[in-house]
Amino acid sequence: MIKTWANRTSQRFYEEGKISKYRSMDIDAADDLLAALDAAESLKDLSPLKSLGLHKLSGNRAGRWAMTVNGPWRICFRFKDGDAYDVEITNYHKG
Numbered sequence: 001m002i003k004t005w006a007n008r009t010s011q012r013f014y015e016e017g018k019i020s021k022y023r024s025m026d027i028d029a030a031d032d033l034l035a036a037l038d039a040a041e042s043l044k045d046l047s048p049l050k051s052l053g054l055h056k057l058s059g060n061r062a063g064r065w066a067m068t069v070n071g072p073w074r075i076c077f078r079f080k081d082g083d084a085y086d087v088e089i090t091n092y093h094k095g
Helices: 008-016 027-039
Strands: 065-070 073-080 083-090
Touching: 008 083, 027 065, 027 073, 027 083
Parallel strands: none
Antiparallel strands: 065 073, 073 083
């Protein structure tokens, strides 16, 4: 279950469908990924689904996971005891 959000913009997208910041993102894919994350009780629930592009992050994002939405867009989060924390929709590749 999603417990916390890293920012209000990501939370508003999930709760209200606000998309102004995410113009080039596949909205339907992001909705599906967030629903899968919210339903997951463990990372094992997500990892068999290759289409999610689940991967562990390193560097300044060590300890976090990401799922690929499309292009540069990712859903990043921490996962602990069956819950997702600090969930954010981001393009962390842009400089």
